[in-house]
Amino acid sequence: MSYTEATVQLLSPQGSLVESAATEEYLPFIAELDESRLLDFHRQMVVIRRFDIEAGNLQRQGQLALWIPSLGQEAAQVGSGYAARPQDHIFPAYREHVVGRIRGLDVMKIIELLRGLSHGGWNPAETGNFHLFTLVIGSQALHATGYAMGQRFDGVVGTGDPEVDQATLVYFGDGATSQGDVNEALVFAASYQTPQLFFLQNNHWAISVPVERQSRTPLYLRAAGFGVPSTQIDGNDVLASYAVSRKNLDAARAGEGPRFIEALTYRMGAHTTSDDPTKYREDEDVAYWSERDPISRYERYLRAKGVGEEFFRDVATEAEDLASDIRRRTLELGDPPASNMFRSVYTDAHPLIAEQAAWFAAYEAGFEEATS
Amino acid sequence: MTERMMPMAKAINEGLRAALRNDPKVLLMGEDIGTLGGVFRVTEGLKAEFGENRVLDTPLAESGIVGTAIGLAMRGYRPVCEIQFDGFIYPGFDQITSQLAKLTYRHEGTQSFPVVIRVPYGGHIGAVEHHQESPEAYFAHTAGLRVVSPAAPNDGYWMIQQAIASNDPVLFFEPKSRYWQKGEVADDGVPAPLHQSRVVRTGTQVTLVGHGAMVSQLLQAAEVAAGEGTSVEVIDLRSLSPIDYAPILASVQKTGRLVVAQEAPGNVSVGSEIAATVAERAFYSLEAPVLRVSGFDTPFPPAKLEGVYLPDVDRILEAVDRALAY
Ligand SMILES: Cc1ncc(C[n+]2csc(CCOP(=O)(O)OP(=O)(O)O)c2C)c(N)n1
Ligand SMILES: [Mg+2]
Numbered sequence: 001m002s003y004t005e006a007t008v009q010l011l012s013p014q015g016s017l018v019e020s021a022a023t024e025e026y027l028p029f030i031a032e033l034d035e036s037r038l039l040d041f042h043r044q045m046v047v048i049r050r051f052d053i054e055a056g057n058l059q060r061q062g063q064l065a066l067w068i069p070s071l072g073q074e075a076a077q078v079g080s081g082y083a084a085r086p087q088d089h090i091f092p093a094y095r096e097h098v099v100g101r102i103r104g105l106d107v108m109k110i111i112e113l114l115r116g117l118s119h120g121g122w123n124p125a126e127t128g129n130f131h132l133f134t135l136v137i138g139s140q141a142l143h144a145t146g147y148a149m150g151q152r153f154d155g156v157v158g159t160g161d162p163e164v165d166q167a168t169l170v171y172f173g174d175g176a177t178s179q180g181d182v183n184e185a186l187v188f189a190a191s192y193q194t195p196q197l198f199f200l201q202n203n204h205w206a207i208s209v210p211v212e213r214q215s216r217t218p219l220y221l222r223a224a225g226f227g228v229p230s231t232q233i234d235g236n237d238v239l240a241s242y243a244v245s246r247k248n249l250d251a252a253r254a255g256e257g258p259r260f261i262e263a264l265t266y267r268m269g270a271h272t273t274s275d276d277p278t279k280y281r282e283d284e285d286v287a288y289w290s291e292r293d294p295i296s297r298y299e300r301y302l303r304a305k306g307v308g309e310e311f312f313r314d315v316a317t318e319a320e321d322l323a324s325d326i327r328r329r330t331l332e333l334g335d336p337p338a339s340n341m342f343r344s345v346y347t348d349a350h351p352l353i354a355e356q357a358a359w360f361a362a363y364e365a366g367f368e369e370a371t372s
Numbered sequence: 373m374t375e376r377m378m379p380m381a382k383a384i385n386e387g388l389r390a391a392l393r394n395d396p397k398v399l400l401m402g403e404d405i406g407t408l409g410g411v412f413r414v415t416e417g418l419k420a421e422f423g424e425n426r427v428l429d430t431p432l433a434e435s436g437i438v439g440t441a442i443g444l445a446m447r448g449y450r451p452v453c454e455i456q457f458d459g460f461i462y463p464g465f466d467q468i469t470s471q472l473a474k475l476t477y478r479h480e481g482t483q484s485f486p487v488v489i490r491v492p493y494g495g496h497i498g499a500v501e502h503h504q505e506s507p508e509a510y511f512a513h514t515a516g517l518r519v520v521s522p523a524a525p526n527d528g529y530w531m532i533q534q535a536i537a538s539n540d541p542v543l544f545f546e547p548k549s550r551y552w553q554k555g556e557v558a559d560d561g562v563p564a565p566l567h568q569s570r571v572v573r574t575g576t577q578v579t580l581v582g583h584g585a586m587v588s589q590l591l592q593a594a595e596v597a598a599g600e601g602t603s604v605e606v607i608d609l610r611s612l613s614p615i616d617y618a619p620i621l622a623s624v625q626k627t628g629r630l631v632v633a634q635e636a637p638g639n640v641s642v643g644s645e646i647a648a649t650v651a652e653r654a655f656y657s658l659e660a661p662v663l664r665v666s667g668f669d670t671p672f673p674p675a676k677l678e679g680v681y682l683p684d685v686d687r688i689l690e691a692v693d694r695a696l697a698y
């Protein structure tokens with residue numbers, strides 16, 4: 001499944017703007033961006049790729065239990081991430097590190113999660129409404145839809161006030177489209193006309209299973225069956241990801257109901273550090289997609305616009321700085337106290353947990369007495 | 373204190389109405405609960421009174437109901453979901469056990485999930501497959517959930533309000549065979565805490581413990597036993613997670629004999645847990661092993677066999693006799 005006639009692309013692989021009848025409605029969103037935001041797109045993509053590589057190395061060195069790379073999917077994520085307004089809520093799957101970063105998440109929290117220090121690790125109220133990762137494939141789609149139902153019930157949709165109106169953005173993968181929860185989320189979203197954007201990153205693989213096993217029909221076409229308007233985009237084109245997400249999130253906030261984007265991209269790395277993609281995919285495939293790399297394409301665009309070498313040097317330095325900062329902080333991490341295990345199982349007091357926590361503390365103390 | 377006679381279905385309805393009135397964040401969601409008022413009419417009249425944004429006739433999808441309730445809870449709502457029948461909770465099982473139950477832990481306490489899941493459960497109604505089950509042990513086994521079951525109208529009225537006020541997820545199992553039995557409901561006064569078990573008949577020789585519809589069977593058995601000269605104490609568990617052991621242990625210290633009864637299959641059940649805990653904590657008080665009276669470890673049988681599957685007064689009395697024989 002690759003680009004089709006319907007795929008919206010604003011930036012050609014050569015890095016020039018595509019001006020056509022198909023792109024006309026989206027180009028104004030790009031035209032209104034100031035230069036610093038255009039540079040942010042690049043900065044975030046480059047920095048997160050460096051972070052990703054560093055985290056992968058840390059895993060190889062035994063510092064992390066697992067790493068989940070996002071290599072190759074930077075444009076899909078950065079464009080859509082910047083399309084959200086501060087008051088919007090974002091429900092990620094588990095690969096959207098850069099979206100969290102855009103919203104203000106310290107990506108060290110993701111390192112801690114995958115080191116085995118937490119099951120979540122951040123408070124969405126403090127991370128720009130970027131919610132926790134969800135590892136059960138597709139579950140978060142329903143949480144997002146419920147959240148968006150609440151936004152509608154609260155009357156923060158379609159008021160026309162750009163500071164008030166909200167939407168919910170949910171990420172999921174091509175494998176997730178086969179899950180009941182994603183399908184149920186689309187049913188509920190259509191039924192309650194939620195202010196919501198379903199953002200599918202079709203990276204062509206669900207671990208070792210190709211997208212053709214999930215669907216015989218281009219995935220964006222499925223949305224029509226739910227009564228949800230959809231668009232297929234070139235997911236390696238950060239400008240398309242931004243502009244098409246902007247348009248659809250604006251529509252959702254305006255009260256026009258849920259929308260669906262299928263971003264065609266490619267998982268350049270392994271599924272996770274536990275995976276060996278050489279067992280199931282061809283080198284030619286990877287080569288095809290590396291020619292469509294989201295970062296080099298966008299760099300060509302920026303250079304053609306006259307962005308100078310100094311900017312690219314600064315970005316490279318920022319990426320190196322983040323990588324060494326992450327490495328240093330990872331090596332400093334200790335283990336959590338055992339008592340953490342009993343915390344926050346419930347919000348209200350709970351006698352069984354209190355009893356077990358007390359028993360365990362006494363049990364541990366018994367060893368200390370024995371050795372002192 | 374004013375008291376009114378009403379059936380449990382009506383008492384829960386009034387409890388839901390009070391909760392909807394008292395807190396604009398309370399929402400009801402489920403299949404057929406709005407215009408129809410639910411297949412058991414527990415939500416009758418509530419959509420008309422509170423509107424379709426407070427009482428939601430949802431699409432027919434249990435995972436969808438629970439999953440969207442979780443999102444609504446993140447938004448500050450207190451959703452009350454109805455699962456139409458016990459045997460239809462399983463399509464929502466993943467959202468209940470992997471999401472709802474664990475999200476407070478995952479959020480390290482920065483976010484609460486006050487979601488109530490109402491489940492009409494249990495047998496005695498002669499229905500087709502999937503309509504008479506007792507799945508409460510799955511949820512009592514899951515960290516992060518609370519599980520309760522009222523046995524009488526007054527508890528139906530108060531416990532549903534307490535469950536909604538709880539900041540944790542609560543599975544609220546409604547014994548559907550008791551929906552139409554009337555009892556007194558106190559409109560005011562101070563209700564017992566949600567997770568307290570309660571002695572509902574005092575006695576001295578054998579302790580009987582059960583929950584939901586089983587409580588009325590236990591009371592009948594106690595009456596018959598009294599006629600035969602045996603004094604039986606009956607405890608209504610009310611809460612299955614956490615279990616309030618204090619009244620049970622106090623009773624066993626007095627009687628020395630315990631029979632635990634439930635409609636659910638006995639293997640790895642709430643009754644097993646009580647038996648194990650009482651053996652651990654009241655070993656020297658026991659004059660006899662703790663005995664369990666349960667549904668059999670078979671699927672719930674076709675309706676014409678439910679009378680022999682479900683524990684009845686005779687099966688309870690048989691266990692009482694066995695306990696006394698030690
Ligand atoms: C319900 C469930 N089943 C299986 C898994 C194991 N698993 C983790 S990721 C994955 C593939 C997901 O593919 P996709 O939705 O395309 O997302 P991607 O990993 O490509 O971003 C599988 C099978 C899981 N996490 N959850
Ligand atoms: Mg995929």
